[in-house]
Amino acid sequence: MRQFLRGLNPSCKFVSLMVVTLTLAFVHDPAVNAIVFLVSLLLTLCSGADLKRVLLLYLPILLVAAGAFMTGYRYSTNGDLPSNLTSVLVSDTRIGNGLIFATRVLVYASIGFLFAFTTDRIQLVRSFEKQLHLPQLFAYGLLAAWGIFPQMMQEYRRTRAAFKARGLRVLPFSPAVLKPLLVKSVRWSEALAVAMESKGFDGHGERSSYEAPTVRTVDKVMLVLLCLVFPVVVVLLTRVF
Amino acid sequence: MNLSLEHLTFSYFEDAKPVVEDFSALFSSEEVTVLTGASGCGKSTLLMLASGLYPGNGGFLRTGSVTIDGEDPGSLPPEKRCRLVSMMFQNPDLQFCMDTVRNELIFTLENLQTPPERFEEEMERALDFCGISHLKHRMLQSLSGGEKQKVMLSCLVLIRPRWLLLDEPFANIDNESARDIVLALKRLHKTEGTGILAVDHRLDNWVEVADTLRVMEQKTLLPEKLSPGHLDVSFLEEHGIIVPGSPYPVPEYLKTPAERGEEEPLLTLKDLTVSYGEHRVLKGLHATFLPGHIYALTGPSGSGKSTLFQALLGTVKYKGSIAPKKGSRMGFVTQNPQDQFLADTVKEEISASLKGVEDADAETERVLRGISLWRYRDLSPYLLSQGQQRRLGVAALMAYHCDILVCDEPTYAQDRNNTLAIMTALCSLAREQNIALIFSTHDPELARSFADEVLVLEEGQL
Structure with a gap:
C-alpha cells in the first residue's frame, strides 16, 4: 500500500484530492465527512507514516474541531439544514450542525495530511512542471527555496542567540530578529541563482528528462474515481437520504 | 587554451568606486593557477567576471572583456556557458537546489540535455571520480561541508567545463576533505585538460598541486609568477598572505x-x-x-x-x-x-x-x-x-x-x-x-x- 500511494502521480493525486475537498465543501453531511476522514486517516497510517507524528499533528486539529463543534452547536440554524444522512441518526439539529463543522475540520486536515505524507516534494514539483506545465524557473526556484528552509530555521536560532550573547532579550519572531533573516534570504537567493546558472540551468531552455513522473493507467482510474464517481455518488446519497 | 581578461573595470553600483580597475591577465589552461591576495582586493569579483556570471547577475562592467578561446562566456546561454567555464563557490550550503545527491546530479545532467540512457553511467563516473559513491542516496542537508563540496565537484565533473574557477572552496571545510578535493582537481586537470583557476587565502592546500601562484593587490595583478614549491615568505607576508607553516608574530x-x-x-x-x-x-x-x-x-x-x-x-x-x-x-x-x-x-x-x-x-x-x-x-x-x-x-x-x-x-x-x-x-x-x-x-x-x-x-x- 505504501508503494502504491507513493507511486501515484503527484499532480493527479493533487487534482483528485482537490476535487474531493471541493465536493465536501458543498455537502452538509457529517457521516460523509466522517467516512472520508476515516479512509484518509487509514491510508495515511498505511503509507508508513510515523504513528506518533500523525497523532501529534492531529492534536491541534482535534482542538480546532472541538471549537468548530461548539460554534456549530451554539449558532445552529434550527431546522433549516438540508435533509441528510445525519437526520436519521441524530435528531437534534444543534448537535448535527456542530458535527458538520467539526467533521469538516477533521476531513480537510486528513486529506491534507494524506497528501503530505504520501508525496515526495521533488516528484511533486517535477510533476507540476511536466503535467501541469508549471514554468521551469518557478518549479526549480520553489525547490531551491524549500532546500534553504531548514537553514533559515537554523539562522533564526543563530540570530536569537546573537542577541542573547550581547545580553539583549527579544521576543520570538520580533522584527529585530526577522530583519537580519530577511537580508540573508535575499543574499542566499542570489547565491543560489548564480550556483544554479553555473550548472547550466537556464530557466527557459530545453532540458532532457530523467525519471520524471508520468501519468499511468492507475492515475487515470484514480482521476475518474475521485473526480467523477465520488462527487456523483456523494450528491446522490445525500439527496436520497 | 587561455583565459584572457583585458582591461576590466567593474563596480557593483553605477556611481561607486570600481572593485576591479583596468585589470588584465592571461591564464593558461595548462597550469593550475592559484590567485591570492589581501581580503577585499577584488579576487572573488574577478572570478565572477571571468565565469561570465557578472555583469549579467549584477554590477557594471565599465570597460574590458573576458574571452576563452575567443568566446565571451557572458554572451552565451547558461547551458553552453557552463561547458566553457563553470564555478565552485565558497559556501557549500548555497549550491544545491535538490534534496539528495542523486537528484542534484540528475538536475545537472538534465540541464546539459544528456540523453536519459546515459544518466546512470555518468552519475557513477562522477561520484567514483570524487570518491563519494557511498553518498549517492544521502540527503544533501545531512552532509558535512567537505562532503557537500565533493558533491559540487562531482556535478562539475559531469559538466566537464573547459575552465573551472574556484572561489575559496576550502574556506570552511576540514583539511582532509580539502586535500581529497585538491587531488581530484589535479586529476581532472590531467585527464580532461580542464584549466583551473582558484582564488584562496590559504595556500597550504594548494602547495602540492598548483603550478603557479599569482598575487593580487589593490585591484590589480602583480607581475610576479611564484612557484608554490618555493614560496618567497617575506614577499607573501608583505602582501598580507598567510604562508603555510609560517608562525604568526605574536607580541x-x-x-x-x-x-x-x-x-x-x-x-x-x-x-x-x-x-x-x-x-x-x-x-x-x-x-x-x-x-x-x-x-x-x-x-x-x-x-x-x-x-x-x-x-x-x-x-x-x-x-x-x-x-x-x-x-x-x-x-x-x-x-x-x-x-x-x-x-x-x-x-x-x-x-x-x-x-x-x-x-x-x-x-x-x-x-x-x-x-x-x-x-x-x-x-x-x-x-x-x-x-x-x-x-x-x-x-x-x-x-x-x-x-x-x-x-x-x-x-x-x-x-x-x-x-x-x-x-x-x-x-x-x-x-x-x-x-x-x-x-x-x-x-x-x-x-x-x-x-x-x-x-x-x-x-x-x-
Whole structure:
C-alpha cells in the first residue's frame, strides 16, 4: 500500500484530492465527512507514516474541531439544514450542525495530511512542471527555496542567540530578529541563482528528462474515481437520504 | 587554451568606486593557477567576471572583456556557458537546489540535455571520480561541508567545463576533505585538460598541486609568477598572505597569561554530551577555562566544534553540565559576522553592546574610530566589506563586557594582516580584562601561535 500511494502521480493525486475537498465543501453531511476522514486517516497510517507524528499533528486539529463543534452547536440554524444522512441518526439539529463543522475540520486536515505524507516534494514539483506545465524557473526556484528552509530555521536560532550573547532579550519572531533573516534570504537567493546558472540551468531552455513522473493507467482510474464517481455518488446519497 | 581578461573595470553600483580597475591577465589552461591576495582586493569579483556570471547577475562592467578561446562566456546561454567555464563557490550550503545527491546530479545532467540512457553511467563516473559513491542516496542537508563540496565537484565533473574557477572552496571545510578535493582537481586537470583557476587565502592546500601562484593587490595583478614549491615568505607576508607553516608574530606581552596563582575557573564543562537522534556528536567532554587564558579549539569538520559552541550558546539540548562561574557573562563572536548584526546602522551596532554604560556615545565613537569605521557610522552593517564587517563584529562583542568570550572561527576567510589584527585585539582584551577566550580555527599555526592551550576535538572527544 505504501508503494502504491507513493507511486501515484503527484499532480493527479493533487487534482483528485482537490476535487474531493471541493465536493465536501458543498455537502452538509457529517457521516460523509466522517467516512472520508476515516479512509484518509487509514491510508495515511498505511503509507508508513510515523504513528506518533500523525497523532501529534492531529492534536491541534482535534482542538480546532472541538471549537468548530461548539460554534456549530451554539449558532445552529434550527431546522433549516438540508435533509441528510445525519437526520436519521441524530435528531437534534444543534448537535448535527456542530458535527458538520467539526467533521469538516477533521476531513480537510486528513486529506491534507494524506497528501503530505504520501508525496515526495521533488516528484511533486517535477510533476507540476511536466503535467501541469508549471514554468521551469518557478518549479526549480520553489525547490531551491524549500532546500534553504531548514537553514533559515537554523539562522533564526543563530540570530536569537546573537542577541542573547550581547545580553539583549527579544521576543520570538520580533522584527529585530526577522530583519537580519530577511537580508540573508535575499543574499542566499542570489547565491543560489548564480550556483544554479553555473550548472547550466537556464530557466527557459530545453532540458532532457530523467525519471520524471508520468501519468499511468492507475492515475487515470484514480482521476475518474475521485473526480467523477465520488462527487456523483456523494450528491446522490445525500439527496436520497 | 587561455583565459584572457583585458582591461576590466567593474563596480557593483553605477556611481561607486570600481572593485576591479583596468585589470588584465592571461591564464593558461595548462597550469593550475592559484590567485591570492589581501581580503577585499577584488579576487572573488574577478572570478565572477571571468565565469561570465557578472555583469549579467549584477554590477557594471565599465570597460574590458573576458574571452576563452575567443568566446565571451557572458554572451552565451547558461547551458553552453557552463561547458566553457563553470564555478565552485565558497559556501557549500548555497549550491544545491535538490534534496539528495542523486537528484542534484540528475538536475545537472538534465540541464546539459544528456540523453536519459546515459544518466546512470555518468552519475557513477562522477561520484567514483570524487570518491563519494557511498553518498549517492544521502540527503544533501545531512552532509558535512567537505562532503557537500565533493558533491559540487562531482556535478562539475559531469559538466566537464573547459575552465573551472574556484572561489575559496576550502574556506570552511576540514583539511582532509580539502586535500581529497585538491587531488581530484589535479586529476581532472590531467585527464580532461580542464584549466583551473582558484582564488584562496590559504595556500597550504594548494602547495602540492598548483603550478603557479599569482598575487593580487589593490585591484590589480602583480607581475610576479611564484612557484608554490618555493614560496618567497617575506614577499607573501608583505602582501598580507598567510604562508603555510609560517608562525604568526605574536607580541611578547600576549604570549603568556599573568601569573595569579590558584584561580577559580570561569567555565567548567562536565561530561558534556550532545546527541542528534541516535548520533552522539559530543561524548562526555570535560574541560575548565581559567580567566585571562586563551584556548584554541581545533579538529576536523564534523568533530563537534560547532555543536560545542551551540551547546555553550544554549541553542542545542545537552546532557552533563556547562557551569559558568556565578555572575559571569558569556559573549560570542560568530563565524559569519552577519550572524550577529542586530542594528540598522554601524553606530547602533556598537551602542547596542553599551547599554547602561555611562557616556555610551563617546565610547561608541572611540571604538569606531579605533577600527576605522567611524566614517561609515550611519551605513547599514550589511553594506560594509567582508573585512570591515568582521572588524565591526569583533569590536561589537569587545564593547560588551563579558567574562568568557567564545569565538567561532574569528579569522574565517581573512588575510594575514586582518587575521593578525583580529587575534591581537581579542587576545589583548583577554589578557587585560582577565577574560577566558576560546576560539576555534582550522589553521594549526594560528592555534599554536596565540593559544595557551590547544584543545583538539576528535570524534566528539577532547
